[in-house]
Amino acid sequence: MPKTTIAYFDPLGVFAEIKDELKSKLPLVNLHWNPPSRPLRSIPSLDVELVEESAVTQAAPKHQMLGISSSPYLKLMFVKCEDSETYKSSIRAMIREWLNNNVGSIRDPTEWLIIHYVPSGGKISSGNRFKSSAFDKIRADFNSGSKKDRCIQIRREYSSELEYMEVWSEAMTRIKEAVLEAFGRRVDLYEEEVNKIEAKKNVLGWNFGTFFVMKEGLARSFENISLYEDALVLYDELETAFTTTTNLKTVSYFVSSIGFDYKDAPPLSLLEVEADSQWRHQIMSNEISLFDFHSYLFARQARLLLQIAANSSTPSIAALRIGELYLRLRTFLTEMQGLLQENRKNRFMVAEWTYNVVNEFLHETSWVKDGLSQQVSEGRGELILLSRKALETLAYPRGWKIEGVLAEISLDDDGDDGDGEEKVYTPSSDEITKFIESSQVFYERYRELTIAASAQFELADRIRTVNRLSAQLALLDYQLGNYEKAYAQLENIPSLYSRQGWDLITASLLSVHVQCLVKLGKNDSILLQALELICHYKYLSPTEIETLATFIQEYSNTVPASMPIDRIFRTSVVPYVNEPSLGKYSVTVEVRGLIESEFQFDDATLTLHNIHHEAEKLVLRAKSPKISGKGKVLIECTSNKFVRGQFQVNSLVLSRNKLSLVKNFDEDPIIIEFFALPSSLWAKVRISDSCKLPGRELVVELHPPTETDEKIESCKVSLTSLTPGMKLADKNTNTPEVSVQAGVEVTTSEVSTIPFSFFAESDLQKIKTRATVSFTTSKGVFQHVFVDEVDIALAIDVTVHDFFRLSKLFSKFLIVCKKSEPVRIWSTKLNGSQDFKITETVDENDSVAFPGGAVSRVYSIAPTDSAKSSSESLELCINHCYVKDECAAVVWDELERRLQEHDLSRYTNLVRTLAASFQYDTYSYALKGRFRILPSSAKAVPKTSIFDYVAPDDRANILALLTQLVEEEFTEKPLATSKQLIIPVPLPDVYVVHQVEMTLPEADHFVIGDTISAKIKITTKETWATKGLDYDLPSSYVYEVVSSENWAFSGKRRNTFNCNEDNEFGVSLVPLRTGKIPLPKIDIYAAGRQSQPKMEIDYRNAGETALVVPEFGRLTINF
Known part of the structure; x- marks a missing residue:
């Protein structure tokens, strides 16, 4: 890697004396660059290369274009002189010549310093305050006009260690400042030049190479100063700029050719490309190939990433940068392979180059330990696979290939080997040659690379890739005849691919797995794998499918x-x-x-x-x-x-x-x-037509089959309660919830009814039952279950009022609706006995009890001469029905007839559930004898769910029937729909009846205040007492005229009389008010007893009044 260059000029041999001291202070540490337009950059350590000036001048001539030249950042001149005369005579001229020739002629910004060296025994100062030293002269001459102090003095000897450290610390600080100053100026200069060139990129003839070299010079400046991150950003920007301009087709003239035109062998190294300066000159002169340009650019980026990783503060951070490098390398290799294949380059040479590059980078990054980062493990695994693919390509001409659906294939390979490509390629690499010298060595190397890649992917948590590689190893074993190993490896892998939706791969792996099982004779496992494989029939041939079907049926008895x-x-x-x-x-x-x-x-x-x-x-x-x-x-x-x-x-x-x-x-x-067909055996649970309170009874209505010759040999019906609070049989018996009737005879013509007694809590209105009909025919035993919801609420309530007379009893029965539905009362009858004679006081005609109203019936009850008891109960029988049931019966008769006419009777019981929900205009029918189905029910017909269970061909017909029906008006009378309610009517328990009558003088009116002589007549009989029983009845009673605010009394208000005699008593009454005044009430009770016998009083004057008027001739007015 390039270092920061510091050149020195040493004409007097000073460097040799201070060389050791100076190099001991290198590298430079803790540099801080803080330009105005950028954030602070800290450089922990900066490697410096000291180059003697003469060596620089004797080197090859430098390219003077910015970005190409590599001039030093700092120039140093070492001088020594002990007196001013020597300085003036020779040293000063020497320094000026150096500045003119070696400093001022450089285009790149460069800083310079003069280091004055004082040897042992030399004078540090002149000792005369009026005379300057040689160092003072140097500072005066070369610091003039500059704010910077460019002169440093270093001595051989120091008075103390502290002085030594201070002098050298200042010297090194000045060197660091000078280096950073030169770097900052270069950055500004390069950025200015780059911006100028970039501004002209739309001008015809714009040279991308010039732009690239200039901007790379800026990047290298950052690199030289160890700011690798900033340098990498600039190279990435160059790559983006190249891609952009390439897409715009404005750099077609920049590259000379595609490249990769090697005669014998591709390069062994990619990283060495960036160290060769010829590439930059070729870029500058537009003579570089496209492949070489991409290689050079990536090599520079890769080298910077390696430096960033090597200088990272922790191994984990270094691993992250290496992971990034691996990702960039995979992208670069993929793009280059595509470029070279597209341009028909020798694919075997491309494979060898790929293999070399991958191995080079794996070697360069081997210092990063496995497991530090998932990115590193993933990258290494992918690179190993690239190496394996390259090796496969090189082995292919020799006939050694990996078979199976998971074998690596090239999407760009069209089967043509390209221009000048030989069928058998001889690699230049001894390593590659060794691995493809025989099929055994190649397959073993393939296995090693696969296992190595799998280990890396396992560290990266790439489980799917690990499974894919395991599958490839299994296919390799199958290819080589290792069926046992292939079977073991493929045991779970196909299912993993199946869950991911890779059906073709799954089918291929399963096919291999099944073949392994067949070859190994594992019959117990063949069924399961054959089932799994046949599911992927789309990817199998007809022969394979037929074989699998045979396997499945043949081995279906081996394992569940x-x-x-x-x-x-x-x-x-x-x-x-x-x-x-x-x-x-x-x-x-x-x-x-x-x-x-x-x-x-x-x-x-x-x-x-x-x-x-x-x-x-x-x-x-x-x-x-x-x-x-x-x-x-x-x-x-x-x-x-x-x-x-x-x-x-x-x-x-x-x-x-x-x-x-x-x-x-x-x-x-x-x-x-599931609905019963009307032609079959079916049942329905309903409330019995006759109800004798307090008992209740359900009826299972068993409809016989009508269209069969089969005879029902035996039948049993059981009924189960599904409603809490409802029990079958009497309430006083501990019977189970299931009641069974065995031996039911089923005829072919009549509906059988099987009664079941039940008891329900008073608040239950509806109950749910389950009727199970079990029957036997010559073809077997059958069981049919019918669940019904039954309305058990009584339709009517009955109250009775009793009026006793001496020889008879009048009972008035009031019949009212229990619900909001009107009820038709067809007839009522009070059944008598040998002890009583019953007479109805009015004619029996059917009538309707509406909600809020009542129907009354009055009966006269008289004991016969032979009556022995008055404690027995009579029975009131009421024949009635809901008016809506009449309407429903009319509608259902018509609907059932039409279903039969249209051959739709099989849906009778299904349609019945819809008809049961109809609502009718019951008031119109009760009053006028005609009715319609209410509109709310008519609108619900098309939306009913029953049509979901009707065959499509019959839906329209049934809908048409129902639609027509709900729009009609009905006037027919139904068949008998009456229900009978039998209510026990106990006679009142009365022993004695007193008939009391008060008679007044015959007069139209009475005068207020006048005395009226009245008579009280009392007759007592024991008609209602049971004969032959000793009731210990009293022989005498007391009557008493009850006090009233309307009357005053004169004479006895209370008197005693004997039983079974006609008694008559007189009493005087004085009216106290005018108007129609009710006659006073008379009470009777047994004399001398605390407990009174059961008796009734027939007060004949009940409701009678006397007209009382004021006295004639007097009128009283109240104010």
Whole structure:
């Protein structure tokens, strides 16, 4: 590397006396350059080369152009003289001549200093204050007109060590300042010249070479002063400038040719190029080739990076710069190889040059330890691979090549060897010749380089590259017949490439792996690898595919294996349910092969789960499916189990022995509605048409199959509660939640009904049940499951009011709606018994109970002569239905008829779920006898999800039927839809009935304040007491006229009377107010008892009033 040059002129032999002292102070340390326009630069150490002036002058003539010349930064002149006379006579003239000839004639800015040496015994000063010393004379003559002190005095002897250190410290400081001064001036001068040249780059005839040399001179100035980073920046700018001007096609005349025209051998070194000054002269004169220019420029950049790394403060920082160097070197070699190949240069010579350059840089940077930086490890690995590729190229003419999909290939190689290129190239390098002298040596060297590169990439954490190199080693072993080693290395590598999407490489490696397994006889592993390989059928030949298909089927019984179906088949599930035979439901799966081979499987299994209850599964199977080539195959998967509801397809499995091909549908869910076909056996759970409180009953409605000759040999129905708070059977029995009815007879013509008693908590409005129908035919055992939601809420509420008379009881029943839906009351009946006679007081006609209103029924109840008990209960039977149920029945009858007419009856039960959601104008029907489906329901028809489960050919027809239906008006009357509610009506527990009547004198009115004589008549009977029982009834009672603000009393208000006698008492009343005044109330209670018997009072005057007027002739006015 160039050093900072300091020239000295020593005509008097001074340098020999101070040489040792001066060199001991070198190199210069702690220099600080702080120009106005740049940040501070610190130079820890600066190597200096001392050159005697005579040696410089005797050298070859220097190029005087800036950037080419290499003049010193500092010139020193050593002189000595002991007196002024000697100085005046000879020394002064000698100094002036030196300044004129050796300093003033240099174009590059250069500083100079005069060092006056005082030998032993010499005089330091004149000793006379009025007489100057020789050194003073020198300073006076050569410092005049200058602000700088260019004169330094060094003595042989010093009075103390301190004085010695001070003198030399000052001398070295002056030298450092002079060097930095000259450097700063050169930088300014070069920058000024560079800017001038660059400003003319658009002028015709602009010379890039001149610009390059000038700017390189600036870069070398930084380099000479050890500012390598700044020098590297300038070289990078030169590279950018060259690239820019090349793209603009303005430097075509700069280079003389492409270059690389070597006759025998390429250069062994790239770094030595930068030390040869001829390259700069060729650049200046536009005589350099393009290859040589790139080589020179990169060599300069590389040398600077090496210097920066060598002078780094820590090994880690040095490693980072070496990593950068490696990256630049790879880019440079790639570009040069492309340039030379494009220009048809001898590719074997290019390979040898590449090999030499890589080895040179690996050698130059070998001092950097492995593992310090990922960039270094990665760079070394890449360079080793470049070296390996070069070696492969050189071995190729000898027939030694690496086979396989991962073999290195040249994208620029068109198969032509180029002009003058020999088929067998003889390298000039003994090292290369040794490595390609035989196939064994070449393959071993290839392996060594691959292992070395892999080690570097492993340090760099380039796992993918390590895997690629391992795969290459495996392919090499396979090529050389080392099948065991190749098998071991390829065990995991193909899967790594598969995950990265390199399918062609994966297929090739797997193919080699399978071949290794076959050659080694590892049958247990062939199946798994063959499955993996056949997935890459696009990269396999038909013969290879057929062989793999044979392997898969032949070895399917060796080990358990699984693979996604979609790797070699395309599958789709047809989302519609079929019933190929009684009790057997099926779903069709379409399978289309992606390869031409034929596959025979043991069975196909389709698994589904209930979307509302994932634990419930449906499994459908097909036996011995066969898939032939790329044609479409329909596989009908069937099951003897049917569950009504919506199911999502989970998976499809094609199995053969221990092999399973699986497809999961989680990412692309398919929903299938399983609905019963009306021609099959199906069931429905509903509330019983007759409800006798407090008991409740559900009915499983079992519809027989209608289009089959199969006979159901046995049938069992079980019902399960799915609602908390609801139990089957009576509430007082500890029965399980499942109630079973065995031995159900199923006919072919009638709907069977199987009752199930249940108990539900009072707040439950709806319950969910699961009816399971298990039946047997000659073709097997079947199980069908039907889940229903049942509305168990009563439609009506009934209240009763009782009115007792001596011989009969009047009961008034009020019937009201429990919901916001009107209810039609078809009929009511109060059932009597042998002890009571029931008479209805009004005619029975159907009527409608609207929300907020009530329907009343009144019955007269009289005990018969033979009545023995009054404690028994009667039964009130009410036949009723929701008005909306009437509407629904009308609509459904019409819809079912139209479905049959259009041959769409198979969708009856599916459409039924939609019809159940319709809302109707029930008030219009209840009042006028006609109704329509509400618009909200009509608008929802096209958006309903049921069409997703209807075959495409039938969707339009069903939609048309429904659209037409929802727009019509209906006036028909439905068939019987009545439900019966039976309510127990217990008679009141009454032992005694008192009939009380108060009679007043016959008069139109009474005068206020006048006494009125009234009579109280009381009749008592024990008609309602159960005969034959001793109730310990009292024999006498007390009546009492209740005080009132309307009446005053005269006489007895309270009196005792006997039971079972007609009693009459008198009482005087005085009206206290005018108007229609209610008659006073009379209470009766048993005399002398704390506990009163159960009795009722029939007060005949209830609601009667007396007209009281003021006294005639008197009028009172209140103010």
